[in-house]
Amino acid sequence: MSNSTRLSDLRNIGQQTERWLHAIGIHNLSQLEAVGPVAAYRQLQDLGYNVSLNLVYALQGAIINAPWNELPPALREQLRAEVSALARHAPGDAPLFIVDGHLDIAYNSLKFNRDFRHTVAELRQQEADAPSPNGIATISLPDLIQGGVGLALASIFVMPLKSPMKFVYHEPTTYEDGRDAHRKGMAQLDY
Incomplete structure (x- = not known):
């Protein structure tokens, strides 16, 4: 050419x-x-x-x-x-200020036992044999820092034990009533 x-x-x-x-x-x-x-x-x-x-x-x-x-x-x-x-x-x-929001950091830690301090590559290697419903790790603190993210916003994610469609979820983030939802949300804040 x-x-x-x-x-x-x-x-x-x-x-x-x-x-x-x-x-x-x-x-x-x-x-x-x-x-x-x-x-x-x-x-x-x-x-x-x-x-x-x-x-x-x-x-x-x-x-x-x-x-x-x-x-x-x-x-x-x-x-x-x-x-x-x-x-x-x-x-x-001038430094570029990058914001990344809606990060389910605590949820991923409580549900999948993911340590946000490891790189995504390390998390994926650790989870190579994990069941597919876990999804794949897509975010970590080292990767956010490397990407120049200046502010990370984490969401608190809890869901009802029974969905309106009658599905029953059993996981660390499900709740049965308002008090349980508060307790599960606070556990994520504690993380």
């Missing part, structure tokens, strides 16, 4: 991505290589576009002519780390 290859001829670049890249002055492979996927991602964020890490993978894949979802794990991790580092700084080097 020539460095002057148009964006529309590159792998992983659809019409929307092409429009976004044109908005930041990137019109061909050479310009994309010069700016790089992470810097392009940041410029698009600065313009208010709702872009994700997958865009960085797609742009890198376009540069090396590979499917975005088949990038080598080490390269994906390097790109993710570079994007994470960006999250800690806003334009002008």
Whole structure:
């Protein structure tokens, strides 16, 4: 592929991505290589576009002519780390304040015995043989810190022992009456 290859001829670049890249002055492979996927991602964020890490993978894949979802794990991790580092700084080097809300931290601890102080990777490794109703761990304190989250809002989650549809739940967060709901909620606050 020539460095002057148009964006529309590159792998992983659809019409929307092409429009976004044109908005930041990137019109061909050479310009994309010069700016790089992470810097392009940041410029698009600065313009208010709702872009994700997958865009960085797609742009890198376009540069090396590979499917975005088949990038080598080490390269994906390097790109993710570079994007994470960006999250800690806003334009002008002012810190970017990130808020993550609705975190069921205590619920996950009480129900699944998850220790929020371990990384998500460690939690997933510990739970490799856990039953599937547990779901997978998706959040942890080390990962929030690494992502630059400045404020984490945890929710208190309790539910009735019997649902309106007559299902009966037996778990550490179910309650039978108002007092029991208060006690279960306070247990999460104590966590």
